Amino acid sequence: MSERLSRLMPARLRQLIWPLMALAALLLFNGLFTDGFARVTIRDGHAYGSLVDILKLSSRVMLVSLGMTLVIATAGVDLSVGAVVAIAGSVAARLIVQQQIGLPMALAATSGLCLVLGAWNGTLVGWLGVQPIVATLILMVAGRGIAQLLAGGQIITVESSGFSFIAGGYFLGLPFPVTMVALMLLLTVALTRGTALGLFIEAVGNNETAALFAGVNPCAVKMFAYAFTGLCSGMAGIIEASDIKAADANNAGLYLELDVILAVVIGGTPLNGGRFDLAGSLVGALIIQTLTTTIKMRGVPVEYTLVVKAVVVLVICLAQSPELRKLLLQRRASA
C-alpha cells in the first residue's frame, strides 16, 4: 500500500502543483500587502475574516465543480448548472412558502428534481449521443424560463430560520456551506476512488470506443456524471436562495457555469476528458474566489474587476498549456 502511495503521490502532486502555487502566490501577496487579510477572529465560537469569507463564498462553485469535474472527465461539459441553480431556488422557495411543506421534505424534493434534470442531460448526451455543449444548452436556455415560470415571475422571499441556517449558519465554527462541501467531497471521492467508477469515467473520457470494447457502459457512466452534477447544482441553488433568503430566478446562478468550468480547468482537469482531479477543482474554485476578494479588497475599481480576472485566468491557462511550453522551448533551442 505504502509503495503504491509513494508511486502515486509524485504524479498526483505534480498535477496539483500549478494550481496550488497560483493559490499560494495569491494568498502570499494578500498576506503581505493587503491589510487585515490574514486576520481571523473568533467571536461566539464562530470564525470571521477574509479567509473564512473566501471559503463561504466559494462554496457554491466548489460544490458544482465536484460534479462538473466528473462531467468534464467524460469529455463533456454541462452548461446548464446556472439554470438548475435558479430552478432549485424557485422550487425550494415555492415548496416552503406556498405549499407549506416541511423543510427536510422540501429540500429532498428539490434535490430529487435537480437529480432528474441532470439525468435529462445525461439521457441526451449518453443515450441520444447529442454533443454535450448543445444538449446542455437546451436546459441552459429553457431552464431559466422554467425557473421564472415556477416563481411566477416574482422574487419569492423565504422567512424560515431553518432555511436561512443553510447558508448563514455555523457548524464547528465554520460557515455551514463549508461542511456541505466537505461532505460532498467525501461522497464524491468515496464513489470515484473507492469504487471502480472513477476508472470507468476516465476510460470513457480517454477513449469512448475503447471503453465500450473493454466492457464499460459509456451511457450509464455519463448518466451518472450529469445526474450527479444536477444534484450538486441543486444544493448550490439551495445555498444561494438561503443566502439571500429569497429565490431570484433571473439572477440566481447567473454565469455560474463559467466560473465552475474555469475552476475545473484551472484545477488541472483537461477539457478534452480523461484524467480528473477533484482536489484540483476545489483549489481552482478557491483561486477564483480569492482573486475576486483580492480585487475587491485592493480597491480596484469595480469596472476593472472582469478585465483583471480575464487576464489572470488566461495567464494560468497559458502556464498549464503544454503546447505553449513546447513552443517556447523550441524557440529557445533554435535561438
Next chain:
Amino acid sequence: MKFRLSRTHIPLLATSAVFALFYTGASFRYDGFFSWTVFVNLLHDNAFLGFVAIGMTFVILAGGIDLSVGAVVGFTSTFVARLIAHQLHPLPAILIALVIGTGFGAGMGALIRFTALPPFLVTLAGMFFMRGLGFAVSLETIPIKHPFYEAISEFSLRVFPVTAILFLSVVGAAIYLAHYTRFGRAIYAIGGSEPSAALMGLPVSRTKIGLYALSGLCAALGGVTYTFYTSSGNALAGTMLELDAIAAVVIGGTLLSGGVGYVFGTLIGVLILGVIQTIITFQGTWNSWWTKIAIGVLLLAFILLQRFLQSSAGRGGSGVANPAMARNMPVIRP
C-alpha cells in the same frame, strides 16, 4: 448545375418549414401580423443578433465556438457612444470600433491556434475581458446625439430601414464568402477534420485566425447596429446574446461539431427567434419567459432531427458519428 437534395439540406428545409408555419399561423391568428411592417421590423429588430449569429456560423462551421460576441457588442456600443460624446465624428468612431473588434477576434484566434487551448476557454476569457473593458469605458448608458446618427437611423430605402438593408447585404456577402471562396472552403475542411485539412496543405493557421477575426468584426458590427437601434451605448448590451446566436445557428441546421451547415440556415434561425418574440408581443398576455422555453423546445426538436439524420446515414456517414474517435486522432502540424 443540377440541384440535388442531399441529407444536409433536410435540416435547412425543416427550419424553413417551421418558419413558414409560425409565420402563417401567426398571420391567421393575429390581425396585422401579415404585413410589410411586421416583416421589416423582424429584420430591423434582429439585425444585431443576425450579425453576431453570422459570425458565429463561420466559427461553428470550423468546429470552434465564440463566447465573447455578446461582450464585444456591449463594448462596441459604449465605445462608439463615448467617442461620439468626445466630439469625434461617428464615421471614424465606427471604423475604430470595427478595427478593435476584428483585432480582438484575430488575437483570440491566434491564441487558440498556437497554444491549442480550447476555443471555449479562450473566448470565455475574451468575454470577461471585453465585458470588463466595456464597464471601464462607462458604467452608465451613454446617449448618442449627432445629426449624422439621426440621418442614418431615419434613412430608409422605400420600406427598408438602413439596419435591415445592412443585414441583408451582410447575409449575401457571408453566403458568397462561405460557398464561393477559398477561405470558405478551408473553413468547411477544417470543420470536417483539422488534421486532414492541414495534410491537404490548406492554410489552417491563416484561416482559423481569419475566422475568429471575422466573428469579432461581425460582433462589432452588431454593436454598431445596436447604437443605431437605441441611439445609445450600454456596456450591458448583448448580455447572453452569444446563447441566442448559438441557438439561431443550431436551429438553422449547422452542426456544432463543425463542417456541416449553411449561412442561409442561420438567417432563417434568426428569423424564427424573431418570430417567436413577435408572436409573444402580439399575444400580449404571455410572459417573456415563454420565449426562452420555446427556444429550448425548438433547439431540442432540431437537435433530435439532426441526430436522427446522422444515425440513419449509418456509421461513418456524414458528420462525426463518433466524436471520441475524431478526438483521438493524432494532430499533425505542418
